Structure formats: C-alpha cells, structure tokens
Amino acid sequence: MSLKLYPMPRRIDVQDGPAPRPQAEVVVAHDPDLPPQGYRLDYGPTTRLTYADEAGLRYAQQTLDQLRGTPMTEQQAVHIEDWPDFARRGFMLDISRDRVPTRAGLRRLVEVLAQARYNHLELYTEHSFAYPGHEEVWQDASPLTGEDLRWLDDLCAARGIELVPNQNTFGHWERWLAHDSYRFRAENPEPQEFAGTLRPPSTLAPTEENARFITGLLEDLVPHFRSDRLNIGADETWELGTGESRARAEQEGLGTVFLDYVERVARPWTSRGHRVEFWSDILGSHPELMARLPEGTVPVVWLYDSPEHIATVIDRMSEKELAFSQAHGVDPEELRSFATRAQALIDADVPFWVAPGTGTWLSFVGRLDNALGNITDAALTGAEHGSEGFLLTSWGDCGHYDPLVISYAPILFGGAASWSLESNRELTHHLDGLLDRLIFMDEACVLGSALVQIGRVADALDAKTANSSPLFRAVQQPGTLEPHHVPSEDSLEAARRTLDTALEALQDARPAAPEGPVAVAETAQAIRWARFGVDLLRSGLVPGAEQNHGSSRAARRLLSRFDQLVAEQRRTWLLSSRPGGLDTSIDRFQPVRRFLVAASSERS
Known part of the structure; x- marks a missing residue:
C-alpha cells in the first residue's frame, strides 16, 4: 500500500476503478451500528462516508482529506473501515x-x-x-x-x-x-x-x-x-x-x-x-x-x-x-x-x-x-x-x-x-518522514530525521539507567553515578558522532510550519546539552568512570561550555515557555557547576 495515511486504518482495500475526480460527489450517512468513533469510507467515483457518531465523522473527514491530498499520480480507489482500540x-x-x-x-x-x-x-x-x-x-x-x-x-x-x-x-x-x-x-x-x-x-x-x-x-x-x-x-x-x-x-x-x-x-x-x-x-x-x-x-x-x-x-x-x-x-x-x-x-x-x-x-x-x-x-x-x-x-x-x-x-x-x-x-520505522511531512513540513527532510537520530542516542549506549539517560544523570548529579551507569569510551564516541551529525544537519532544515524555526533552535539546544553530557563522561572527571584521569584544564573547558549553555538555555526556553520556573530549572544544575569549579582547581 503506497498511500501515506496517518494513522493507518485497521482495514484498507484497494478497489478496481478510478479514484474520484476533484469536486466529486460525497454521500454522507449515519450508521449507529458502527463501533464508537468508527467510520466506513469508500473513496471512488462517488465517495461514500458513513460514520458512527460525531467523532467518527471527524476522523472520517480527516482520512478523506489525506486521500484527497495524495499526489495525483498515486491516487487510488479504496475501501476503508476504521475505529479505535481505546475509547x-x-x-x-x-x-x-x-x-x-x-x-x-x-x-x-x-x-x-x-x-x-x-x-x-x-x-x-x-x-x-x-x-x-x-x-x-x-x-x-x-x-x-x-x-x-x-x-x-x-x-x-x-x-x-x-x-x-x-x-x-x-x-x-x-x-x-x-x-x-x-x-x-x-x-x-x-x-x-x-x-x-x-x-x-x-x-x-x-x-x-x-x-x-x-x-x-x-x-x-x-x-x-x-x-x-x-x-x-x-x-x-x-x-x-x-x-x-x-x-x-x-x-x-x-x-x-x-x-x-x-x-x-x-x-x-x-x-x-x-x-x-x-x-x-x-x-x-x-x-x-x-x-x-x-x-x-x-x-x-x-x-x-x-x-x-x-x-x-x-x-x-x-x-x-x-x-x-x-x-x-x-x-x-x-x-x-x-x-x-x-x-x-x-x-x-x-x-x-x-x-x-x-x-x-x-x-x-x-x-x-x-x-x-x-x-x-x-x-x-x-x-x-x-x-x-x-x-x-x-x-x-x-x-x-x-x-x-x-x-x-x-x-x-x-x-x-x-x-x-x-x-x-x-x-x-517511518517517524522521521512523518514528522517532516505532517508536523514540520520540512522540504529538506532534515528536522524529523535529526529528532529520530538523537532520540536513539541514549538507548544505544551500553550503560543503562532506569527512567533516565546516563547523559542527563552525569550533568544533573555527577557524583552519584555508579560504574555500571557509565558508558564505555567507544559507546560515548558513537553517541558524539551521531549528535554532531544531527547538529550540523539542522543548518539545512527548511521547515514551512510557522513554529519551524523555534523547533530547530530548541532541538539544537537539546543536542548541545547531550553533547556536554557525553564530553563530561569522556573527560574522566566523573566519579564512577573506570579511568578517573581528568585534568584541571579539561574541567575549565567544560565549565566555560556549561556557562555558555546556561546562557543559551535562557534564550531558547523563552521561545515557547513562560519565564516562571526558568531560574529554578537552571539552579538544579548548580551541583555540576560546583563540581567543575572544584575540579578546575584541585586537579593537575
């Protein structure tokens, strides 16, 4: 099935005959015997839409709109029956x-x-x-x-x-x-x-x-x-x-x-x-x-x-x-x-x-x-x-x-x-394309792909933490990680490559959605934080790592980056969130700043 419908109906059958012409007749009928929120849709020379209730009519129209928006070369006559698993x-x-x-x-x-x-x-x-x-x-x-x-x-x-x-x-x-x-x-x-x-x-x-x-x-x-x-x-x-x-x-x-x-x-x-x-x-x-x-x-x-x-x-x-x-x-x-x-x-x-x-x-x-x-x-x-x-x-x-x-x-x-x-x-397997097509309308097909790629970084690490990512845990409380929470050097290097690639690709994103530029800026800032987590773990400064070999120079570099990230966080936060809570949020990462300040002076 080549039709790009979202969500995919529970039943869709291609029919013989042509798809409807533009402005073709639509016959609408109510059938209370259909499952709640359900609908039946025959998309052909005459489009017939049958719905169970108000919600079913809404979702049938949503599917019909997607069918109409399919490129002319991909138009097909189809029969659809659909209703939800969860009310x-x-x-x-x-x-x-x-x-x-x-x-x-x-x-x-x-x-x-x-x-x-x-x-x-x-x-x-x-x-x-x-x-x-x-x-x-x-x-x-x-x-x-x-x-x-x-x-x-x-x-x-x-x-x-x-x-x-x-x-x-x-x-x-x-x-x-x-x-x-x-x-x-x-x-x-x-x-x-x-x-x-x-x-x-x-x-x-x-x-x-x-x-x-x-x-x-x-x-x-x-x-x-x-x-x-x-x-x-x-x-x-x-x-x-x-x-x-x-x-x-x-x-x-x-x-x-x-x-x-x-x-x-x-x-x-x-x-x-x-x-x-x-x-x-x-x-x-x-x-x-x-x-x-x-x-x-x-x-x-x-x-x-x-x-x-x-x-x-x-x-x-x-x-x-x-x-x-x-x-x-x-x-x-x-x-x-x-x-x-x-x-x-x-x-x-x-x-x-x-x-x-x-x-x-x-x-x-x-x-x-x-x-x-x-x-x-x-x-x-x-x-x-x-x-x-x-x-x-x-x-x-x-x-x-x-x-x-x-x-x-x-x-x-x-x-x-x-x-x-x-x-x-x-x-x-298709979330990247769906994000770019349905949400961001990114003609470069970059933003959705970047979100999916970076979303898979934490799960690809060879260290696992409950209900969290080691990259966040390292920044939130750098002194509390146990050795089995710390990913290997190879795993961290692979994560860094993925994050770098996604951040660079974002420069080419061209989302047509009104909030597209905000989404790009917020995604880029999220990637910068994740890269900071990777580099903090790779620095050898974090207790729990197999080789705790970090230097005061590395700590000073990370401290400078942290302060830059906080400044950028204040800017990107306000793109879609209210100012209340911003200072409290940033204060939650003060332990890592104190940690880096101490490491800057204590290590040789």
Whole structure:
C-alpha cells in the first residue's frame, strides 16, 4: 500500500476503478451500528462516508482529506473501515516541574494531538495554577490562569479533544509544603531520609481537614473545564504512615489509610457524576483493597521503561539501587512490564487505564526506542484487558530541560498505537518522514530525521539507567553515578558522532510550519546539552568512570561550555515557555557547576 495515511486504518482495500475526480460527489450517512468513533469510507467515483457518531465523522473527514491530498499520480480507489482500540486516547503534559508553556506552545501541542487523534488532554499540576488566595505558592511560576484554561478548553473542544483537570492532591506537594503557612499540612513537617537521600516534605497528611482544603482548591479549578472528569494524582506518597498517620497505619494498614483519603477527595466529585482518575502505584501494592475501590474512580497504571530496557537495568542493579527502590516502596520486579505492574488489578478484574511515557524527561534528547517499546507494551496490555483509556505522559523531572519538540515522535506513535496498534506497528520505522511531512513540513527532510537520530542516542549506549539517560544523570548529579551507569569510551564516541551529525544537519532544515524555526533552535539546544553530557563522561572527571584521569584544564573547558549553555538555555526556553520556573530549572544544575569549579582547581 503506497498511500501515506496517518494513522493507518485497521482495514484498507484497494478497489478496481478510478479514484474520484476533484469536486466529486460525497454521500454522507449515519450508521449507529458502527463501533464508537468508527467510520466506513469508500473513496471512488462517488465517495461514500458513513460514520458512527460525531467523532467518527471527524476522523472520517480527516482520512478523506489525506486521500484527497495524495499526489495525483498515486491516487487510488479504496475501501476503508476504521475505529479505535481505546475509547480515550490521552496525553498528559507536566507543567509543574518548572516549565509552563506559552499559549503559542499549547496551541501547537493541541494541533499535533488533533492530527494524532488524541481526544483527551491533561496538564499535570502541582502549584502552577493561579489559585485565588494562594499567591505565595505560585507567584514565581508564571502559572496558568482561569482565563488561560478557558481559552485552552475552547481550543480543545473545537478539535474534538476533552481538556481534563489534573491536580495532584496527596503526594508531590513539595512546592506547597516548602512554605511555613502550609507546612503544618504535611505528613512529616521535617525532611525525611530514604536510603541515604534526604527528602523535603512532599506528602499531605491524610486528614479530614486536608481533604476539605483540597476540595476547596478543586472548586476553584474545575469550573474552568467542560469536562466531567478529573485526575487527582495521589502517586508516590512516600512519607505516608511515618508521621501524622503512623498510628492509624500501624493499626489499620497503610493501604486502608491511603484509599480512605483518596475516597474522601474523590467523593465530592463522584457524587456529582464525575469520573475521577488516580495513579495506581500505591493501590497496586494492596490487593486486599481491590473490592472496596470507590465507585466512580479509575486507577491509572503508569510505567515508563520498556520491558527490554528495564530488564537490563534490573539485571545490573546494585545493592544501593535496590535499597533506594525498596525505601520508596518500589519492587523492581513489578516494573518489568505493564502486565506485572497491573497484576493486582488484573487478578481482581478491576478496570484500569494504562499510562506509558514519552521517555523524554531526564534525557535532554529523549529515549525514543525505549518510548516505542513502552508505548507498545501499554497498548498490548490495555487492549488485552479491555482498558478504556490510554494516557501518554510527558513529565519534567529535575528541571524539564527537554523542550516539547523532543516528545513529538513518541506523541505520533502513541496516537497511532492507541488508535490501532496492529495497523501501525511499522510506523516506528517511518517517524522521521512523518514528522517532516505532517508536523514540520520540512522540504529538506532534515528536522524529523535529526529528532529520530538523537532520540536513539541514549538507548544505544551500553550503560543503562532506569527512567533516565546516563547523559542527563552525569550533568544533573555527577557524583552519584555508579560504574555500571557509565558508558564505555567507544559507546560515548558513537553517541558524539551521531549528535554532531544531527547538529550540523539542522543548518539545512527548511521547515514551512510557522513554529519551524523555534523547533530547530530548541532541538539544537537539546543536542548541545547531550553533547556536554557525553564530553563530561569522556573527560574522566566523573566519579564512577573506570579511568578517573581528568585534568584541571579539561574541567575549565567544560565549565566555560556549561556557562555558555546556561546562557543559551535562557534564550531558547523563552521561545515557547513562560519565564516562571526558568531560574529554578537552571539552579538544579548548580551541583555540576560546583563540581567543575572544584575540579578546575584541585586537579593537575
């Protein structure tokens, strides 16, 4: 089949006879017996379009537009039948790890999602919504306002996408609990040690008062959305059961304490007919509680490494890493696949969503092959167990250094895989061309190819780290890498060659898309950061390398490059992101600067 359709329909048959002439008649009919969101399309002398519902009509028209746009020499008469594997195909963007998009950045994201047939969008929020009366928390974050959300909600609705509110209501409350006026709400007001790592307060105490406080916040947030859905987060409640709730957790069990609080937060919304999503990582560790899952709630199973990648990570895991995982309540064996991660829910026959990741955070340039494997694993597991929803996540841990353009390739594959995985498996080999044709309109066919090439650099390294790239880890915390996290010299040299080639090629990119120049500039900056990670590891300065032979001269050169990168980061950040959070993001890399300053003077 030579037709370049995206996503590929689940059934397409070439017909005898000619394709339609320009301005040929189109006969449209409604058939409610078709699968939801489905359509049937006969593209011939008379085009016949039959749709199941409003969404089916939208997607049929999208396919028809692509057929009409096929070059005249490639036009064919075809019969198409199509409908999605997942009723809800969602994307979630983290806007609380320092980077909050501009309206222009959000508009471009919505356009890409609409092309990829996503019908659900969430913006993960901790402190980056302008809650009235809580200016102390968000005043330096350039938060989204109610006006911003209403604008975005209208934009999404016009493109068949439901914008769903997302506010973490239990864990990841560091930004709130850092302030004296909110610290009393913490499970533990003082920092806690986990396997040698001191963590600031991040978990709310599961009290009735805190549940009422959360309800008040959500009452300010939810009215800006058309949606009757809500994501309340509740993941990674690390301190739960160690402070305010210790006695009750010892008496009734940690799982009961967790689920009771989730139910209290959800109840005001489920009682109004809302569907409430929450992350399932805590619930999944307590199979005894499956029977009392609150009505109207939906557990969302998240996992961000592919089965192939995480198998290597687990096989090489040190005692230190194992202790760190266990201290945070994570059994590495559960992370081997979506099936193992969701096992307790599967055994109890509890419906759940699947949430893979773009693999772009903690990476600079992405981990594309890992993301493709992770997305495929999620789609297979979700479809096998009748999941209604697929939610592709793009997080921003540790400063959100990756611009959104790095996520475009995983977004395109995630949209196609959640629509019809079996029809779109081959897309993994054609993402570069699809990016250039559909997203960037790059007549030189450079930008899409560069993104795919650099996206594969981290996965090609012969050292593996969980949910991250060694190139990022080396820059973020250069003193914490263990020997098995450090790639070999040959592997680093190959990575450097790929990055150099991509950066040079970007000079020839000619994207016609309005945001094309921004995408080129952001991609180039991401490559520069990744090259810095490579050179830092090759310098011999980083503890954990087999030969720690770096010189003070090498440290000074790297320090100069780092300062130049930071200056350029300030410029490129503002191309599509708001200024709030920029200083905080850059400050997260101060440890490497201090490391290089010390190395500049200590080594000979």
